[in-house]
Amino acid sequence: MQITGPLIIQPAHHRDIGCGIARMDYDVIDSLDTRTDSFVEIISRKRTVVRCLPVIPSDEGKGVIRLDDLTMENIGSQIGKHVYVKKIDVSEAERVIVAPLQEIPPVMEQYLNDVLYNQAIVKEQLVAIPYFPGSLIFTVKDYTPLAQSVMITSKTKFQIENTNYYFSNNV
Template sequence: MVVTSSRRRKEVVLRVVEAKQRDVGKSKVRIDVDILKMIGAEPGDVVEIEGRKKTAAVAWPSYPEDRGQDIIRMDGLLRKNAGVSIGDKVIVRKADVQPASVVKLAPANFSITIDSGFVNYVKKKLIEYPVVEGDTVLIPVLNQSIPFVVIQTKPQGVVVISHDTNIILLEKPVEQGKIPRVTYEDIGGMKDIIQKVRELIELPLKHPEIFKRLGIEPPKGVLLYGPPGVGKTLLAKAIANETNAYFIAINGPEIMSKYYGESEQRLREI
């Protein structure tokens, strides 16, 4: 762990690990209380998290088993907003928080019809939510989550949405790339399997220089096998999201054909 001072604010470097299910989707991170004291923060304070991008979240005390490990637990959406993956390092500091007077949101990648009732609903869901311009937030609607991008805040920097905040929703979408629909937190009861698959797939994708330095060939493929419904496809989607890889789901019946050469042609068309 490295503790430094920047612009009269203390900051610390922590390693990112996945959030536990109870903390997913709540703009919450888990940090050792001793580390929070080092940066002048307390549980319940908003912290600024800097990876390849900046975001903000509410700091909660770490779980007892995490004490002394210099880690920060973040869910998939917060990791995306910070531009990091599991195992990366982030800089954490106590945020200089201001109340938001205006927050402008736009749907990500698709259009949506907006009325005053929906604006009030979105505002209610985001009360006391810390945001930074460029963040993605998920609004639950009819058993699904609609992603919105924070395209402008007044003032700038880390702001917290309150009852006095003017929420502006745009109907025209913005291109925001891939939203992490499936993350490691969505997969239950597969901790050991996830760890093995991450070593086989995530490590070569993120750190190919390690294999080159050692003079060994990284795995060219991994076979996941098991009965239907155990989570093979879900795990593959989570890995693709966490590594920013492109994912194509191909089901056998989609490519099989009784005619010679037609299955091969369908594969070439994918």
């Protein structure tokens, strides 16, 4: 598949933070033979998958990509650094195993589905789940089916590792 870049990381606009979005030029989106709102892989020291949306008009033609802090953490990069982007195929997730990075209160699986619904993930990616007064951070340990990336659907079942919890939509 076509790889495009390098693109220079700039901070996400406030409305995009936590949404799994990367904003880039229409020319970049076209060169990937994809369309807006499709999934793309962002590649640096590590990789992650996000939805691509166009930049605002004042960013057009500048070779920038706008990413939030969590996405930068997931690719091991920071503002001002270069990344590459490629189109990626995403399968529907049947089962996802996550592990919390800190001690967590009980979390219902439906809440994970609600927050991550329609987002794509890769193994070892960090995901933030809003939980008063902040967020719970999980790492994606594994998923089925075997694929480069999977998308969370209403049928996705979660298993939270390192706790006694296993939640299913069938309960």
